[in-house]
Amino acid sequence: MEERYNFKAIEKKWQEIWDDEKVYKVEIDKNKEKFYALVEFPYPSGAGLHVGHPRSYTALDVIARKKRMQGFNVLYPMGFDAFGLPAENYAIKTGVHPAVSTKANIENFTRQLKSIGFSFDWDRCINTCDPEYYKWTQWMFIKFFEKGLAYKDKIAINWCPSCKVGLANEEVINGHCERCGAEVVRKDKEQWMIAITKYADRLIKDLDDLDFIDRVKSQQINWIGRSEGAELDFEFGDDKLTVFTTRPDTAFGVTYMVLAPEHEFVQKYMGKFENQNEVRAYVEETAKKSDLQRTMSDEKTGVELRGIKAKNPYNGQMIPVFISDYVLTGYGTGAIMAVPAHDQRDYDFAKVFNLPIVQVLDGGDISEKAWEEDGKHINSGFLDGLNKDEAMRKAIDYAVEHGFGRAKVNFKLRDWVFSRQRYWGEPIPMVYCEKCGWQPIPESELPLTLPEVPDYHPNDEGESPLSKAGDWLNTTCPKCGGKARRETDTMPNWAGSSWYFLRYCDPHNDKEFASKEALDYWMNVDWYNGGMEHTTLHLLYSRFWHKFLYDCGYVPMPEPYKKRTSHGMILAENGEKMSKSRGNVINPDDIIDAYGADAFRLYEMFMGPFDQTAMWSDESLMGVYRFVGKVFGLFKKVYKNTKPSEKDLRAMHKCILEVSERIEQMRFNTAVSSLMTYVNYLSSLDKIAPELYENLLKLMSPFTPHLAEEMWARLGHDTFIVAETWPKGDAKLAEENTVTLAVQICGKMRGTIELAKDASREDAEKAALNLENVKKQLEGKEIKKVIVVPNKIVNIVAA
RNA sequence: GCGGGUGUGGCGGAAUUGGUAGACGCGUCAGACUUAGGAUCUGAUUUCGCAAGGAGUGGGGGUUCAAGUCCCUUCACCCGCACCA
DSSP states (O other), rough: OOOOOHHHHHHHHHHHHHHHHHOOOOOTTTOOEEEEEEOOOOOOOOTTOOHHHHHHHHHHHHHHHHHHTTTOOOEOOEEEOOOOHHHHHHHHHHHHOOHHHHHHHHHHHOOOOOOTOOOOOOGGGTTTTTHHHHHHHHHHHHHHHTTTOOOEEEEEEETTTTTTTTEEEGEETTTEETOOOOBBBBEEEEEEEOGGGGGGHHHHHHHGGGGEHHHHHHHHHHHHHOOEEEEEEEETEEEEEEESSSGGGGGOOOEEEEEEOOOOHHHHHHGTTTTTTHHHHHHHHHHHHHHHHHOOOOOOOEEEEEEEEEEOOTTTEEEEEEOOTTTTTSTTTTTEEEEEEGOHHHHHHHHHTTTTOOOBOOOTTTTTTTSSSOOBBOOOOGGOOOOHHHHHHHHHHHHHTTTEEEEEEEEEEEEEEEBOOOSSBBBOOOEETTTEEEEEGGGGGGGGOOOSOOOOOOOOOOGGGGOOOGGGEEETEEEOEEEEEOOOOOOOOOOGGGGGGHHSSSTTSSSSOOOOOHHHHHOOOOEEEEEEGTTTTHHHHHHHHHHHHHHTTSSSSSOBBBBEEEEEOOETTSSOOOOOOTTOOHHHHHHHHOOOHHHHHHHHHHOOTTTOEEEEEEEHHHEEEEEEEHHHHHHBOOOOOOEEEEOHHHHHHHHHHHHHHHHHHOOOHHHHHHHHHHHHHHOSSSBBOOHHHHHHHHTTTTTOOHHHHHHHHHHHHSOOGGOOOOOOHHHHSSSSSEEEEEEEEETEEEEEEETTTOOOOHHHHHHHHHHHHHHHHHTTTOOEEEEEEETHHHHHHHO
């Protein structure tokens, strides 16, 4: 009876040995070059690991293992982003404390991750809800406060009436709450804000030097939304009404102005409006609308502010002023100058209200629609005859000279709403004193741990469950010693993950978040792989957070990640998203149980291009499962005294070169196919030289570490294959000495010829013309030209 | 509307600088071993055609001796943002 590969016993055996011997533990070693590979740490949900997680984890595990074999000192850590809503919702439903359920979930995740055989250094495992960890998250918040970047502000926030929680813009999807799907409304609330907008420019500029995939860069740039233009002051009552425009060159075409209904001048001048009631009604109406309703309607609405006009500083014209909800309060100055001839939105509005449309750039047909392209200026006084770019410069110069304007850059990015009315998050380490205002608690009192509360519901005012924490709330002011009250909001989910990669460098340090030595050695992260969904959330926040720490002198470089790549999603077999409600979730435990961790890892890498969406297929999984068995089966053909032939070496070196290169480029699916091709070749041999099989095992060890380790041991080695040296491919030995050239007539394939490598053009031509089929095809034709590309092709042009 | 991406067999997908389209895997078909196992091995498998030969990488056009690859144009789908002045 032939032995079958017993993956269950073998995988378990090696996992235990690796664990016991701490094979993947790393320490600072200044004699070795370091390599820091990072994957996004999971939220430990009750559902356990999803098959999507291991796609990213395996990919970087492959890279980390290869780098390790290439002599790098590799840091490949894992941890848990453990604060979050599901644990809290679970607590509300069952009364189980979030700390308890979270701990159980982390244990389950750890078991699952270990069962896949990742080469994480488990001694560095971190957990964001551990007070020893969030102590430093709180410490960093205080630094933000001390530098004036954390501030409390009453703003209209995105409020989810179902979760009773304020959301960041990033958490609102099409006007709905990202978590529960309820429609988000606007609500004025005092919130802690962090001034990420102060870093907007640097967050764009510094992307230049980073090796991030393009879609990440462009998505971040798009999200930050930088636009250059000018601020212009229009006379309005006793005030200056300032607008932001990217087209100051069109100022002579301004025929009206529009304020956001929330603009301060609306209330300030209310008494002067002839149609106060109408104005008031419109303001109230828009306040009631959700963002979604506001953006959904295509029709422009608005009300003229009768009784008051604005003066265009360029031509002195008096123009009407409107309020309309198509002007947003949060962007620019909340007011615009309207140029209906050259802006489609203004054009639509002007049509509804019968406002004049004055063309100031030549081109298009403005009886149809606005002309938004370039052209020569007309009707524009001193700008006449100029094109857009020149006119823009001149218009700004003119405004500066006459003191009514200035060049200005604006961003779509808003400051980060940092308060959550939730229990299961980091307490914000601030107290409020009637006399001294908001004060941070002293560093010596960190961590400020979460108190026990009677229940986890927010109250109807939308206040955090911490508002029910009794005595915990009352404290003294660190400044004056008087009575003070603690902040009851907690930090958002994104706080702990904004700096976790720093903690991995020195996870047990209780004096600092990480020592300078550790940061100097391990940072930057050399390669960070994660999901596209975090591009404008975690990835942007953590870049900002890191830049702030850099400015304070706490980290040695301005950017945290050198390289960022992203994996595609894994969908169910039918192309749908995997979800509990659809019942199509694949549980990694089941796969590992049935096919083993190695087959699972290999399949995750083989299923398709790494950066693209892939569909799960049990049938395809069978293919790699068979492959694992095949590699195991080859072992019995390995004979100690066999010498490899030239052809054998050619196949081996070709495989080494391909696999090495393809791993580096994250073309894992083709790296695996190279291994398969090589294994097919080895299968065709009667006897396999040890060298051939050993190198196969080394090349496979990043993908299937258990199998590789087992067979390595069976070959008689007493070392770990994961600590062996990565094989070097020799391009010369991989080369064929004969090549097959295609022979074409007028670009159509008519046959092939076998020639020595680098055979001369003449020989190639002669051999091609000698082919029977070629002779036949050329009958009665005249050869016009013969094109020979050495080692590739012979093309005969004939008529 | 703006930004990014993808279109290749029955399916997942391969194809340096333009140079034999369909590697590798799945599935299917045939055979072998055996006999009942979703096992293993061998062979075939883009399509039309008995063959010679033709067609073929979403559609249309172009450049070239030669185009999946370069250029123009068009369609479909996916992701992100979205009244951002």
